[in-house]
Amino acid sequence: MAAEKRELAIIGGGPAGLAAAIEAAKAGVKVLVIDENDRPGGQLFKQLHKFFGSKAHNAGIRGMDIGKMLLKETEELNVEVWLSSVVIGLYQGNTLSVVRTEREGQKVCTVEADRILIACGGAENALNFPGWTLPGVMGAGAAQTMANVHRVVPGQKVLMIGSGNVGLIVSYQLMQAGADVVGIVEAAPKIGGYGVHAAKIRRAGVPFYLSHTIKQAEADDETVSRAVIVGLDKNWNQIPGTEKTLEVDTICIAAGMRPLSQLAWMYGLKHEFIPELGGFMPLHDNNMESTVKTVYVAGDTAGVEEANTALDEGRLAGTAIAQSLGYMGEEEAEGAKAEIRDRLESLRLGPFGERSWAPRNGLWKGR
Numbered sequence: 530m531a532a533e534k535r536e537l538a539i540i541g542g543g544p545a546g547l548a549a550a551i552e553a554a555k556a557g558v559k560v561l562v563i564d565e566n567d568r569p570g571g572q573l574f575k576q577l578h579k580f581f582g583s584k585a586h587n588a589g590i591r592g593m594d595i596g597k598m599l600l601k602e603t604e605e606l607n608v609e610v611w612l613s614s615v616v617i618g619l620y621q622g623n624t625l626s627v628v629r630t631e632r633e634g635q636k637v638c639t640v641e642a643d644r645i646l647i648a649c650g651g652a653e654n655a656l657n658f659p660g661w662t663l664p665g666v667m668g669a670g671a672a673q674t675m676a677n678v679h680r681v682v683p684g685q686k687v688l689m690i691g692s693g694n695v696g697l698i699v700s701y702q703l704m705q706a707g708a709d710v711v712g713i714v715e716a717a718p719k720i721g722g723y724g725v726h727a728a729k730i731r732r733a734g735v736p737f738y739l740s741h742t743i744k745q746a747e748a749d750d751e752t753v754s755r756a757v758i759v760g761l762d763k764n765w766n767q768i769p770g771t772e773k774t775l776e777v778d779t780i781c782i783a784a785g786m787r788p789l790s791q792l793a794w795m796y797g798l799k800h801e802f803i804p805e806l807g808g809f810m811p812l813h814d815n816n817m818e819s820t821v822k823t824v825y826v827a828g829d830t831a832g833v834e835e836a837n838t839a840l841d842e843g844r845l846a847g848t849a850i851a852q853s854l855g856y857m858g859e860e861e862a863e864g865a866k867a868e869i870r871d872r873l874e875s876l877r878l879g880p881f882g883e884r885s886w887a888p889r890n891g892l893w894k895g896r
């Protein structure tokens with residue numbers, strides 16, 4: 530079967546992939562976006578809350594509305610989008626194997642692209658404890674998908690493990706959906722996420738169990754009925770005798786995310802372990818180009834951060850790709866990229882002007 534040829538194939542239609550598609554298409558590149566879901570937007574359509582930060586970073590706009598704006602722009606620019614399509618292989622020569630779902634069934638096809646952008650997002654980390662495979666134990670992202678996308682509340686008495694922004698936001702959204710959050714367990718001695726999210730939950734009377742972890746989940750029948758939590762000492766060892774048993778029917782794990790980079794490994798892109806960015810991530814330069822020329826990475830795949838960084842990394846990659854294909858002159862492209870890099874740097878410096886990680890090995894995330 531002959532391969533279909535494209536100038537740019539983007540794997541993943543989340544904020545990073547769509548932002549890249551828009552920038553590249555605006556410059557004239559013929560773009561194909563491939564996403565496994567039946568609607569593009571990645572995590573954005575789960576994010577019913579308003580973003581905050583600066584105006585340049587969509588402050589005050591709900592994640593799902595940012596998603597709608599991106600979809601409208603990609604449609605207006607005639608970006609080709611394959612939905613319900615999974616990229617299952619990425620090989621030398623910029624060749625992709627894609628399983629496409631059509632009315633007649635599934636078919637596998639091959640695409641060859643002059644440029645590739647891998648923007649597959651991230652995956653939630655699991656936590657292993659006795660009972661972790663019981664029905665009712667799930668990732669916080671899964672609970673968020675159930676509540677905000679499918680409108681099904683996963684349970685009535687929820688215990689959240691992890692107080693980072695994902696744990697806090699999903700807890701609040703489950704409360705809005707009618708669930709009772711019986712507590713938030715955090716192994717560190719302080720809350721991990723933004724104070725603004727934590728304060729809303731505290732005001733609603735949800736207890737935070739700091740310096741605690743989950744010891745086990747128990748079931749009366751086949752699904753979770755109780756969670757046993759336990760205090761931790763300053764070396765993170767469990768303190769015998771501090772166990773508490775909580776009646777729950779759902780346990781959500783919000784223990785961080787890692788880059789979803791299997792396709793990047795498959796292609797042979799060089800990776801490095803950067804714990805602050807979620808673990809192994811494909812290295813890239815300040816154009817988002819990986820260690821293999823013509824292959825770019827952006828968003829959570831290129832190190833887990835947040836939606837606004839994913840959007841700007843996508844814009845940076847899209848601009849750099851348009852330039853590399855000759856659709857943008859050097860002056861125009863370099864000016865646009867410098868502006869995006871400045872925005873990214875200000876996002877990463879945060880309110881206190883400090884980065885939590887540093888560029889390294891001559892290849893870096895950022896400037």
Ligand SMILES: Cc1cc2nc3c(=O)[nH]c(=O)nc-3n(C[C@H](O)[C@H](O)[C@H](O)COP(=O)(O)OP(=O)(O)OC[C@H]3O[C@@H](n4cnc5c(N)ncnc54)[C@H](O)[C@@H]3O)c2cc1C
Pocket residue numbers: 540541542543544545546563564565566570571572573576614615616617648649650651669670671673695698699789827828829830834835836837839
């Ligand atoms: C539960 C949760 C809550 C969050 N809340 C916030 C928040 O409030 N604010 C914020 O700024 N950030 C939040 N984030 C983080 C933010 O959503 C991500 O940083 C952002 O979505 C990353 O964008 P992305 O484009 O890299 O990936 P994604 O949005 O994950 O998009 C990647 C897309 O690629 C698709 N894909 C993956 N592999 C393949 C394949 N092989 N073939 C085809 N398609 C594929 C995926 O299905 C997905 O649609 C949250 C994340 C989670 C998990």
